[in-house]
Amino acid sequence: MSFRVLFPAALRLSSVSRSLALSVLLATSFSVSQAAPSGGPYGPVARHYEVPKNAAHVYYVAPDGKPDAAGTSVEQPIALAAAFEKAVTGDAVILRGGVYRVGGLKLNQGITLQPFGDEKPILKGTEVAATWEAQPNGLWRASWSHLFPAKAQDWWRRPREGRKTSPWRFNNDMVFVNGKMLRAVGWEGEIDADSYFIDYDNGQVYIGVDPKDKLVEITAHDSAITRTIGELRGKPSDKIGPKIFGITFTQYAYRALEFEGNEPTKLADPATFGKDIVGTLIENVTISHCSRVAGYFRGDHFTMRHCLISDTSTEGVYVIGSADVLLEKNIFRRNNVESITGYYASAVKIFNQSYRCVIRDNLLTENPNSSGIWFDVGNVDGLFVDNWVQETNDGFFFEISKGAVCTGNVFVNCNKGVRILNSSNVQVSQNTFVNSLANFERTERSAVGDHFGWHPSTGPAVEERHGHVFKNNLLVAGESFRGPMIQFDQTQALCGRLTDSQAKEFDRNVYVRSGAIAGEPLVAWSPVEGKDCKTTFETLDGLRKLHPEFEAHSKYFTNYDSAVFQSTELSRLNVAASFPGAQIDGATVGAYPVFNDR
Numbered sequence: 001m002s003f004r005v006l007f008p009a010a011l012r013l014s015s016v017s018r019s020l021a022l023s024v025l026l027a028t029s030f031s032v033s034q035a036a037p038s039g040g041p042y043g044p045v046a047r048h049y050e051v052p053k054n055a056a057h058v059y060y061v062a063p064d065g066k067p068d069a070a071g072t073s074v075e076q077p078i079a080l081a082a083a084f085e086k087a088v089t090g091d092a093v094i095l096r097g098g099v100y101r102v103g104g105l106k107l108n109q110g111i112t113l114q115p116f117g118d119e120k121p122i123l124k125g126t127e128v129a130a131t132w133e134a135q136p137n138g139l140w141r142a143s144w145s146h147l148f149p150a151k152a153q154d155w156w157r158r159p160r161e162g163r164k165t166s167p168w169r170f171n172n173d174m175v176f177v178n179g180k181m182l183r184a185v186g187w188e189g190e191i192d193a194d195s196y197f198i199d200y201d202n203g204q205v206y207i208g209v210d211p212k213d214k215l216v217e218i219t220a221h222d223s224a225i226t227r228t229i230g231e232l233r234g235k236p237s238d239k240i241g242p243k244i245f246g247i248t249f250t251q252y253a254y255r256a257l258e259f260e261g262n263e264p265t266k267l268a269d270p271a272t273f274g275k276d277i278v279g280t281l282i283e284n285v286t287i288s289h290c291s292r293v294a295g296y297f298r299g300d301h302f303t304m305r306h307c308l309i310s311d312t313s314t315e316g317v318y319v320i321g322s323a324d325v326l327l328e329k330n331i332f333r334r335n336n337v338e339s340i341t342g343y344y345a346s347a348v349k350i351f352n353q354s355y356r357c358v359i360r361d362n363l364l365t366e367n368p369n370s371s372g373i374w375f376d377v378g379n380v381d382g383l384f385v386d387n388w389v390q391e392t393n394d395g396f397f398f399e400i401s402k403g404a405v406c407t408g409n410v411f412v413n414c415n416k417g418v419r420i421l422n423s424s425n426v427q428v429s430q431n432t433f434v435n436s437l438a439n440f441e442r443t444e445r446s447a448v449g450d451h452f453g454w455h456p457s458t459g460p461a462v463e464e465r466h467g468h469v470f471k472n473n474l475l476v477a478g479e480s481f482r483g484p485m486i487q488f489d490q491t492q493a494l495c496g497r498l499t500d501s502q503a504k505e506f507d508r509n510v511y512v513r514s515g516a517i518a519g520e521p522l523v524a525w526s527p528v529e530g531k532d533c534k535t536t537f538e539t540l541d542g543l544r545k546l547h548p549e550f551e552a553h554s555k556y557f558t559n560y561d562s563a564v565f566q567s568t569e570l571s572r573l574n575v576a577a578s579f580p581g582a583q584i585d586g587a588t589v590g591a592y593p594v595f596n597d598r
Contacts, residue, residue, distance in 0.1 A: 035408035035430055036591045037388040042363040043308040043331040044284040048118045049246055055092035055112065059083040062096040074116070080105065087111045089238045095121035095247065101128075103221020103252065108232040110240025110279070113247060123224050125252030125290075126176065126217035129205070139191060144205045146220035147198065148172035148253040148291070153343075155451060161342035169338045172253040172291040173198055176217040177209055181289055181311070181337075219253040219291065226258040229276040241280025241299055248286040249294075256287045261298025263321045263352060267378065267458045270355050273321045274300040282307060293318050300324055307331075309347070313338050316347045323355040330362045335370040346374035346397070353378035353458055360385050367392040372414075375401050378458025384409065386591075394419040395436065398426055400445075400459030405429075408591050410573055411436040420502075424460040425467040432573055432590040433475040433485070440468055440502050441489040463498065469505040474575065474590030476564055479515035484536060486511075487524040495533040506550040510581040510589045511540075512557045512564050522556060555581045566595040 051058055062077035071078025071086070074096075078086075083093045084105050092112040097119030115121050132140040152158070152170045168184050175182045175196040183195040191197055191208040198205050205218060229237050241259070249256035261276040277299035287294035288310040297304075300323045307330045309316040316335045319325055327348065336345035347367050350357050357379065364372040364387065371394040375382050379401035389395035390412040398404050399421040406428045411417025417436030420426050422445060428438065442465040447457035475485045486509075488502050511522060521536035523543050528535045537543045539558075540551050557580075564579050566572040574595035575582045582594050 035386070036593070037363075037386050037408070037410055038329075038361050040329070040363070041306075042329050043306060044246070044286055045306050046118070047246060047284060049094075049114045049116070051094060051116075052092045052112060052114075054090075056090035057087070058092050058094060059087060060094050060096065060116065063098040063100050065096075085233060088235065089240060095119075097121055099124055101126065101220070103224055105225045106228055106232055107225065107242065108228050108230065108235060108237040110238050110242060112243045112245070114243075114245040115247065120248065121246075122248040122250065123256075124217070124250055125219055125221035125224060125256070126174070127220040129211070129216045129218045132207075132211045132216070135206075137188065139188060139206050139208055140211055142205050142207075142216075142218075143203055144198075144218055145203060146218070147200060147203060148219060148222060149200045156342050164341040165339075168198075169340050171198070171200075172219070172222075174219045174251060174253065174289065174291050175205065175207065176215075176251060176289075177207070177211070178215050182207065184338075217251060219251060221252060222254045223252055223258055224249050224256045227260065227277060227280075229260045229262075237276070239276060239278055241277045241302065243281045244283070244285055246284045248288075250286070250288045250290075252290045254291060255293040255295055256290050257295035257297070259295070259297045259299055259302075261321065263298070264378075266454050268353065270323055270353065273353070274298070274323050281305075286310070287316075288312075296320065298322055302326075303328075305329055308333075310334050311337050312347075313340065314343050314345050315349050318349050318351065319354055319357065320351045321353055322357070325350070325354065325357040326360065327358070327362060328360045332362065332364045332372070333366045335367050339369050344371070344374075345369065346371035346376075347392070348373045350375045350379055350382065351377060353380070354382075355380045356383070358383045358385075359387060362387045364388070364392050364395065365390045369393065371395075371397045371419075373397065375399065375404065377401065377452075377455045379404075388412075389414060389417065397421070398423050400456055402460055407431060410434070410591050412571075420468060422456070422459060422462075422465050424464050427469040428471075428473065429469060430472045430589070430591060431474075432592065433473065434568070434573070435476070435478055435481045437484065438470065438473070438475065438486045439489070440470075440487065442466075442494065442498070442502060443491045444493040444497075462494075465498075466500055466502045467504045468502050470503060471505055471508045472584070472587060472589050473509045474512075474564075474581075475509065476512045477514070479517065481513075482517075482520060484521045484524040485513070486522075488526060489524060490526045490533065492532045495527065495531075499527055501527075501547065501550075503550065506547075507553050508584045508587070508589070509551065509554045510557075510584065511555070512560050512581065514561050515559060517559075553584055555584065557581055 059071040060077045061080045061083045065077035065079040067079045067082040069076045069078040089109045100123045185195045193209045280302045282304045286308045293315045294309045296318045303326045305328045311334045332347040335347040372392040374397040382404040384406045386408040393415045395411045395414045395417045397419045404426045407430045409431045412434045414436040416439045417433045420440045523537045527533040563576040566574040574592040
């Protein structure tokens, strides 16, 4: 079945955001005939890289390249750091395969970084620890001079989180044995074969596994590359973002990539920021095992495509104050590997007044202690479409921001598949939720006395947190799923102050719950009259009595044990043709078309 008829309905935003969302769709060549995850390929795709014919200069580098070599031929490669000193706008740096143990590289020019042919260059932030001393207590000790002790950020709340997150988790050092990352502990007595302890006072690293005949690596570099906006080596910044293809960055103590830029510190005109670095392109790149963040990216027209961001901590990708961003066909997995609490971890964070950011057809998985894509503070007209989100805390999280389209996505086994908080004019349509809550909430939070100061002033005021649309979605819950399948919530402090619904449109959704689960609410709803302004409904009829304009055409199938999808076990979530809720008024619900099994 064609999905061509679905997107006109899916773009019924406010009059202001509608034209912007449409312009984003056109600018990114979005196919309106598709309304579901493509199925891949996601992540890096193997490719043979030709030397760019239009490069002004070409520099060949190798792990054993010489700092004083010319680098103008494959036979005489230059060291990577030396190539960075030479390269200017329009040049290409070609990396031979192998491991580069480098860090602290800086550039301010729009250059290209790519592999030579189909070789595999790997930039590592660790050095090999080869000298160990056996201890009488069964441990092994090495002296190490490149340590990165750190403390929690000043906004981390120790009285609330101190019993859940150990203070040594905030240090940025990592230890690897044969490529496996060990776990940090607080003293020698806790060490086992999979953990380590660092005595920072004396610069000593302790491990519990015999290092003989093993590759032991310890972080020695804080970052790989910083794209600075200041003058560097006598050259002013050209404001052109680099192009990085086919390179792996791994084992950096803080972040692999840092793209600088001036950030707004209050609600600001978007013309005044995001222009320091423009047009960055990152493709077929792997970034893994960074102690904090894979990369900080600032600058308009940033594109990340077919990348793997894995095994990070507080964030994977962090986009700040940027417009017209595209993240497409990437894999974001295993963020917050240290299970730090109170840091609001997210595999991708779109932060601080970013405009028209498109998150399209990505795979987000294995993030149980992390949000997936979090639009946080002052963002405008986001587009979250055709993504597969699985085992992630808050799959699509949109907070203190204005205007977004969330459509064609699949959410599987997420705490909250969609979480809309203190925002306005978000359209959630044509998505599939499997054991994943759809959640809309608002609080009294404002810039007055807020823990983060001016942040709430960049989004809608308390009285403007409404205008949401929820329609043509398919929500399916198994017997293990408890609680409501959709929730509209507001805090008790808003009782009497806000009596309007957050929803502008709420209809044509299909709910399915398998098994006989008595007393489980279907809808949690606020505001209503009463002490705490909240209530729940076990069926749609109760909501319809309170709000006849909502869910008039929706369907609820309870104790339903027949097929809803083609094959849940194989993650084939096309709606089964035999399912009686496959369509409402001729329109298919959910992210995938009906599967015709004839």
